[in-house]
Amino acid sequence: MSWPRVESVEIFCVQLPYREAFTIATGTSTASWNLVVKVVVEGGVEGWGEGSPSYTVLGETRGSVVASARRLAELLAAERELSPERLYELCSQSPSPSAAAAVEEAVLDAWARSAGVSVAKLLGGPYREAVETDVTIGIMEPEEQAKRALKFVEMGFRVLKLKLGLDPEKDVERVKAVRDAVGEGIRIRVDANQGWSVEQAVSVINRIARFDVEYVEQPVRWDDLQGLARVRRESPLPIAVDESVKKPADVFKVARAEAADIVNIKVMKSGGLLGALRVAHASEAAGLANMVGCMGEGRLGITGAVCFAASALNVKYVDLDSDVLLAEDYAEGGSAIEKGARKVPEGPGLGVKVDASKLTKLAAVKRA
Numbered sequence: 001m002s003w004p005r006v007e008s009v010e011i012f013c014v015q016l017p018y019r020e021a022f023t024i025a026t027g028t029s030t031a032s033w034n035l036v037v038k039v040v041v042e043g044g045v046e047g048w049g050e051g052s053p054s055y056t057v058l059g060e061t062r063g064s065v066v067a068s069a070r071r072l073a074e075l076l077a078a079e080r081e082l083s084p085e086r087l088y089e090l091c092s093q094s095p096s097p098s099a100a101a102a103v104e105e106a107v108l109d110a111w112a113r114s115a116g117v118s119v120a121k122l123l124g125g126p127y128r129e130a131v132e133t134d135v136t137i138g139i140m141e142p143e144e145q146a147k148r149a150l151k152f153v154e155m156g157f158r159v160l161k162l163k164l165g166l167d168p169e170k171d172v173e174r175v176k177a178v179r180d181a182v183g184e185g186i187r188i189r190v191d192a193n194q195g196w197s198v199e200q201a202v203s204v205i206n207r208i209a210r211f212d213v214e215y216v217e218q219p220v221r222w223d224d225l226q227g228l229a230r231v232r233r234e235s236p237l238p239i240a241v242d243e244s245v246k247k248p249a250d251v252f253k254v255a256r257a258e259a260a261d262i263v264n265i266k267v268m269k270s271g272g273l274l275g276a277l278r279v280a281h282a283s284e285a286a287g288l289a290n291m292v293g294c295m296g297e298g299r300l301g302i303t304g305a306v307c308f309a310a311s312a313l314n315v316k317y318v319d320l321d322s323d324v325l326l327a328e329d330y331a332e333g334g335s336a337i338e339k340g341a342r343k344v345p346e347g348p349g350l351g352v353k354v355d356a357s358k359l360t361k362l363a364a365v366k367r368a
């Protein structure tokens with residue numbers, strides 16, 4: 001098959017409100033500000049992609065994201081022989097990984113549609129027909145977190161991810177309250193989003209281990225690999241890193257420091273689906289397992305991440321639920337979710353339908 005040239009790129013910015021305020025150790029948000037990209041490739045086939053920027057993790061601002069997407073659009077339009085490898089090269093050089101992820105997803109969607117296959121197939125999969133995702137509960141009072149946990153279990157979720165990291169004493173109470181509420185048989189993992197000191201992390205983890213916690217994500221600062229290694233040595237639970245790994249090379253820094261057991265890959269951190277595959281391959285080579293997480297993507301961005309998660313052998317855990325937390329979205333179809341199981345769309349492309357009137361309604365600014 002050939003790789004159709006990119007003929008045009010359109011960029012939209014949208015504001016997607018959450019059902020309720022979402023608090024983690026680094027802050028509270030009430031909406032997700034996302035970038036939506038439409039490309040048209042040779043033959044008139046269109047593709048769509050979504051980016052969900054992060055100032056806290058990636059240092060991205062709205063201005064830098066839009067400027068990066070426009071620059072990448074110019075570079076792609078000028079390419080005579082665009083291939084997946086060249087697309088990866090251009091995306092990996094973008095100053096904004098989430099802008100690159102949005103543009104790249106749109107191109108892959110259009111290429112897959114042109115070939116009449118799914119994006120998962122384009123990525124070398126699908127290796128799995130569906131993935132089981134957790135659902136995330138933001139930081140709130142322990143009894144409130146327990147109530148949310150019960151509600152999600154009633155909806156059919158079998159895996160819960162609790163946000164911790166604001167108050168070590170209460171964090172122990174949170175995990176206890178949720179385990180008491182849901183009983184045995186439901187998997188619980190926790191994410192401190194860098195909120196603990198090394199001493200706090202060791203203390204909390206040793207106290208929550210008796211509530212059957214699957215693993216602990218990013219207990220301490222992203223750049224404190226020696227601290228992470230100490231937490232891991234003194235912890236009875238597996239340790240996952242998220243903020244510490246963005247690019248493939250970061251995996252080896254973590255592995256050399258013996259700082260983690262699991263690497264959380266996010267398409268937004270790795271600048272696209274092809275970059276995410278590279279992080280999975282690096283993790284496999286370094287002997288670390290992968291989970292796949294998300295920022296604030298809606299159905300469109302999440303569907304791309306599901307296609308990746310279903311296609312990479314090394315992925316053992318999935319945290320792809322941000323669209324569940326949204327009150328409004330402009331996209332439908334793609335990867336449907338039922339009782340925590342996310343189906344891999346059969347295509348063509350991502351199988352996502354963008355509702356133009358909803359996109360306009362949610363659009364903050366439109367740029368050509």
Ligand SMILES: [Mg+2]
Binds near residue numbers: 191243264
């Ligand atoms: Mg995380």
